Amino acid sequence: MKVEFYRHGLDEADIANVVKVLNSIFLSTGPVTAEFEGKFAAYTGLANVVALNSCTAAMHMTLTALGVGPGDEVITSAMTFLASATSAQHAGATPVLVDVDPATGCIDPGAVGAAITPRTKAIIPVHLYGTMCDMTALRAIADKHGLFIVEDCAHCIEGERDGVRPGHLSDAACYSFYATKNLACGEGGAVATRNEDLAKAIKMVSLHGMTRNAASRYHGAYQHWDMLRLGWKCNLDDIHSALLVSQLDRLDASWTRRHELYQHYERGFGATPHIQRPAVVGKSGHHLYTVWVALERRDEVLHSLQQQGVGVAVNFRAIHLLTYFRDTFGYKRGDFPNAELIGDSTISLPFYPKMRDEEVDYVVEQVLKVV
Incomplete structure (x- = not known):
């Protein structure tokens, strides 16, 4: 059997939405993007949404709009995709990595507190695999130090922990709509926030620092624009937004199917001593299904699964061990042992709503056979 690591869930309604935009006169950021921003604001419970071309841009633009820059430090997780850290550098700040909770892989609030210096300006918690970090503890730390x-x-x-949803105890929540995400348009992202002024600042810096975008300039009588500050080009166009508007209506149903698949995997692996799985606290967004195997055999298991037709990935290796971070910041093995153990033993398995139950059974069978 061949089980792809990922298959997208786009349907005919999504395709029709794109065709409608292609048959219109406006392709860039316009009415369809605005429609998605409004629907996503309603879904997240955060009143202000700015759609952008990636989650990386969302974090970069948000830090910039908050005034984070040269001389500042931003604390984030060593167990994440590299953009959680490099977005701070794009803003001119220095990323400071810390270790994670060995059970969940999420950032350790105690490690965050220990890493704060007079230069610390912000924290970027990473909700790994779909499980939220302890936002209550992080909010208390941020309030104590003014971060x-x-x-x-x-x-x-879709996650929730301790009655808290993403963005409800922070200044902003940054999302990805990359090709494999639960809500996907190939390349895309967004910032959601309760702070209207922050959203306006993000929108400005994400479009060259201009006061008006193309849609507002050409709607009705022409209106001149000004440039108020240095900005970037990170806006999301209507073509990509068209893939999101109908998907958002199906997001909860897709989550329900992911949860069923998660439970199916959990039953299949049972209490086997040969693999561990990350702990799930609260309601997970169920973005990835990851197992942790004996680190000395991880690559052997990866390759064996591929030979049996099972698509696999590694999400993620501990980023402080990547060449750039070692060379630039002097990180070394042993700095963050929990992140290192997770990064050396992680295998992400196929996990998407279009997966069939028999495919899950096959993946479980092959994993157990190999380990």
Whole structure:
């Protein structure tokens, strides 16, 4: 059997929405993007949404709009995709990595507190695999030290922990709509926030620092624009937004299917001593299904599964061990042992709503056979 690591869930309604945009006169950021922003605001419970071209841009633009820059430090997780850290550098700040909770892989609030210096300006918690970090503890730390919190929600649109949803205890929540995400348009992202002024600042810096975008300039009588500050080009166009508007209506149903698949995997692996799985706290967004195997055999298991037709990935290796971070910041093995153990033993398995039950059974069978 061949089980792809990922298959997207786009349907005919999504395709029709794109065709409608292609047959219109406006392709860039316009009415369809505005429609998605409004629907996503309603879904997240955060009143202000700015759609952008990636989660990386969302974190970069948010930090910039908050005034984070040269001389500042931003604390984030060593167990994440590299953009959680490099977005701070794009803003001119220095990323400071810390270790994670060995049970969940999410950032350790105690490690965050220990890493704070007079230069610390913000925290970027990463909701790994779909499980939210302990936002209550992080909010208390941020309040004590006067820090911003910008959540990396690339894995977690639907999650909840301790009665808290993404973005509800932070300055902003940053989302990814990359090709494999729970809500996907190939390349895309968004910032959601309760702070209207922050959203306006993000929108401005994400479009060259201009006062008006193309849609507003050409609607009705022409209106001149000004440039108020240095900005970037990170807006999301109507073509990509068209893939999102109908998907958002199906997001909860897709989550329900992911939860069924998660439970199916959990039953299949049972209490086997040969693999561990990350702990799930609260309601997970169920973006990835990840197992942790004996680190000395991880690559052997990866390759064996591929030979049996099972698509696999590694989400993620501990980023402080990547060449750039070692060379630039002097990190070394042993700095963050929990993140290192997870990164050396992780295998992400196929996990998407279009998966069939028999495919899950096959993946479980092959994993157990190999380990």
